[in-house]
Amino acid sequence: MDFEKLTELIIELEVDDIADAVKEALEADGKDPFDVLNALTKGMDEVGRRYEEKEYYLTELVLAGETMKEAFVILQPALAAADRSESKVKVIIATVKGDNHDIGKNILGSLLLSSGFEVIDLGMDVEEQAIIDKVKETGATVVALSSLLTMTVEQIKVVHEALKSAGLRDKVKLIVGGAPLNMELAKKLGADDFADDAVDGVKHIKALAE
Ligand code: B12
Structure with missing residues (x-):
């Protein structure tokens, strides 16, 4: 199973064949799960391009x-098995209110798990209060928010303000990601940090957690 084939299966939306293909790449061919992830993400990028082009x-x-x-049903355990660190920093991950895109967030979660973080996944379309409650309950020190829609990036500011009102803002680091964001906008919305992709996100979160 070569990487081009995996990319193609995503682009061709082969929902019934993808799990076996990922399994074959990992087990029979011994491919690195991070390279498999890369091939799949490439496919999603092309899907996004076709959507923009109205194909x-x-x-x-x-x-x-x-x-x-x-x-991901197959890939996630393989990524987790690559656990490489002793750190048990708690990270809350969520997609902001109004946004139902969770693939990028889930990838970030898997990579964090495989880097030894404890991940608390609140899912997508998450209200600010649920985040506040979870920070209080778990003592998490990092909140990582995903927003894929221009319409929902303002929700980052809402979470930032809610953390402030709850007296928690100086106890947690807030990092954000998603296509409509960049470092400048992230900072303007009250976040401490931004990363372009999940691999970089893990590096940034490691630095924030120190
Ligand atoms: C798949 C998809 C969907 C799926 C989502 C399925 C799911 N469970 O997630 C469905 C069909 C539900 C969907 C719906 C909609 N979508 Co949509 N969708 C996409 C698409 C094609 C891919 C997104 C994706 O999963 N990419 C793959 C992942 C791996 O990439 P990613 O999410 O960007 O994440 C990476 C980084 O951004 C980063 N990252 C992400 N989050 C975080 C968080 C942190 C903390 C860090 C550090 C990093 C990080 O790391 C990830 C991995 O490296 C994009 C186009 C695109 N190319 O992005 C459009 C896109 C995001 N959708 C779009 C739109 C408009 C919609 C709809 C409004 C369409 C409609 N008319 O109904 C609805 C909105 C529904 C809602 N309320 O959320 C637009 C958004 C435009 C904008 N700027 O606002 C896009 C850009 C398409 C387009 N070009 O028009 N969509």
């Missing part, structure tokens, strides 16, 4: 999301 529509977007989820 794909919402149905295809939904199917691409499903296909990626199927792949």
Whole structure:
């Protein structure tokens, strides 16, 4: 199973075949799970491009999301097995309120797990209060928020303000990611940090947690 084939299966939305293909790449071919992740992400980028070019529509977007989820059932344990560190810093991850994109967040979660972090995943479309409650309950020191929609990036500021009002803002680091964001906007919205992709995100979170 070569990497091009994995990328192609995502682009062609082969939801029934992707799990076996990922399994074959990992088990029979002994491929590095991080390289497999790269190949799958490349496929999602192409799906996004086709959607922008109106070659794909919402149905295809939904199917691409499903296909990626199927792949992750197999890939996630392989990523987790690559656990490389002793750190047990607690990180809350969530997609902001109003946003139902969770693939990027899930990738970040898997990579954090495989780097030895304790990950508390609140899911997508998450209200600020749920984040506050979880910070209080777990004592997490990092909150990582995902926003893929321009419409929902303001929600980062809402979370920042809510943490402040609850007296928690100086106890947690807030890092954000997602296509509509950049470092400048992230800082303007009250976040401490931003990363372009999940691999960089893990590096930034390691630095923030020190
Ligand atoms: C799949 C998809 C969907 C799926 C989501 C399935 C799911 N369970 O996630 C479905 C079909 C549900 C969907 C719906 C919609 N979508 Co959509 N979707 C996409 C698509 C094609 C891919 C997103 C994706 O998963 N990418 C792959 C992952 C791996 O990448 P990623 O999410 O960017 O994450 C990476 C980084 O950003 C970063 N990252 C992400 N989060 C975080 C967090 C932290 C802390 C850090 C450090 C890093 C980090 O790391 C990740 C991995 O490296 C994108 C186009 C694109 N190319 O991005 C459009 C896109 C995001 N969608 C878009 C739109 C408009 C919509 C809809 C409004 C469509 C509609 N008319 O209904 C709805 C909104 C629904 C809602 N309320 O959220 C637009 C957003 C435009 C904008 N700027 O606002 C995009 C950009 C498409 C486009 N070009 O128009 N979508």
